[in-house]
Amino acid sequence: MRSRTRQVGYAAAVLVLVLGCWELVKLLVPERGVSIGDQRILPRTGDGALPHVWSVVTVLGERDGGGTVGATLMRTAGFTLGLALLALVLGTVVGVLLAVLMQRFAWIERGLLPYIIVSQTVPLIALAPLVAGWGGKIVIAGEPWRPWMSIAVIASYLAFFPVAVGMLRGLQSPSKASVELLRSYSASWWETLLHLRFPAAVPHLLPALRLAAAASVIGAVVAEISTGTAGGIGRQIIVFAQQATGDAARLYAAVLAAALLGVVVTALVGLIELALRRYTHPAGSAGEPR
Structure with a gap:
C-alpha cells in the first residue's frame, strides 16, 4: 500500500510539474514564438496555438450541440474505451497463443518472430483502409462487418506485439534444472507449461500488458481517424481541430481526454497485476515448481 501511495504521489507531482512548465512557456515565450531567420525554434504561444491550463478546464462546461x-x-x-479494451483482449489472446507456439516449436520461433517484429513497421494509417476494405466483404453469422470491428482489429494489431514478445521471454525464462525436475516427475509438456512456464512468465507478461494497453488506445484513436468512423474520441479530435480557428482549448481538451484513456486502461491492467501478485516475486522464485 505504501508503494502504491508513493507511485500515485510521484504521478501527481509529475502532472503538476508538466502543468507548471506549460504555464511557464506561456509566460516566457512570445506569442509569435521564437525564430532564427525563417526557421521557428520555439512554437507560438497565443491562445490559438497554446491555451492556458484553466482555459482547457473551463471549456468542458461550454455548450456543444445538445x-x-x-x-x-x-x-x-x-466509445473508444470499449474498443480499446476489446482490442487489448484480442491482442493478448493472439500474443499468448503465438508465444506458446514459438516456445513449443523452435522452428516456428525462427520463422515467425522476425515477421512479428517487421509487422510493427507497417504504418497504421496505411493499414487501416485495407482492414476496413477487407472487412466490408466479410459476413459473420449473417451479420455484416461493422466499422467498429475494423477499429478493434487495427488496435489489436498494435497490442499483440508486446504481449507476444514478453510472453515468449517469460515462457523461456525457467532454468534447465527446473524443467528437468518436472520431467523427472514424468510431467508432460502441457503440465510443465501450466505449473512452471506460465507462472514464470507472469513477471514478464505484466509489463508487456501495460505497453499493450497504451498501444490499444493509440491504435483505436488512430484507426477512428484513418477510417473516418464517428462516435469515438479520435473523430472528435478532428472535429475540434476544425473548430480551433481562434481558440484551441477544445482541441487540447480532446487530446488530454484521449491521453486519460491510456491511463484508465493501464490502471485496469494494474488490477490484473494485483490479482497475480503471488507470481511477481523477484526473479528466480516465480518460476520454481512448488
Whole structure:
C-alpha cells in the first residue's frame, strides 16, 4: 500500500510539474514564438496555438450541440474505451497463443518472430483502409462487418506485439534444472507449461500488458481517424481541430481526454497485476515448481 501511495504521489507531482512548465512557456515565450531567420525554434504561444491550463478546464462546461463539451468527450471517450479494451483482449489472446507456439516449436520461433517484429513497421494509417476494405466483404453469422470491428482489429494489431514478445521471454525464462525436475516427475509438456512456464512468465507478461494497453488506445484513436468512423474520441479530435480557428482549448481538451484513456486502461491492467501478485516475486522464485 505504501508503494502504491508513493507511485500515485510521484504521478501527481509529475502532472503538476508538466502543468507548471506549460504555464511557464506561456509566460516566457512570445506569442509569435521564437525564430532564427525563417526557421521557428520555439512554437507560438497565443491562445490559438497554446491555451492556458484553466482555459482547457473551463471549456468542458461550454455548450456543444445538445450538451456540453465535457459530456461530448465523456461519450466519445467511452466509445473508444470499449474498443480499446476489446482490442487489448484480442491482442493478448493472439500474443499468448503465438508465444506458446514459438516456445513449443523452435522452428516456428525462427520463422515467425522476425515477421512479428517487421509487422510493427507497417504504418497504421496505411493499414487501416485495407482492414476496413477487407472487412466490408466479410459476413459473420449473417451479420455484416461493422466499422467498429475494423477499429478493434487495427488496435489489436498494435497490442499483440508486446504481449507476444514478453510472453515468449517469460515462457523461456525457467532454468534447465527446473524443467528437468518436472520431467523427472514424468510431467508432460502441457503440465510443465501450466505449473512452471506460465507462472514464470507472469513477471514478464505484466509489463508487456501495460505497453499493450497504451498501444490499444493509440491504435483505436488512430484507426477512428484513418477510417473516418464517428462516435469515438479520435473523430472528435478532428472535429475540434476544425473548430480551433481562434481558440484551441477544445482541441487540447480532446487530446488530454484521449491521453486519460491510456491511463484508465493501464490502471485496469494494474488490477490484473494485483490479482497475480503471488507470481511477481523477484526473479528466480516465480518460476520454481512448488
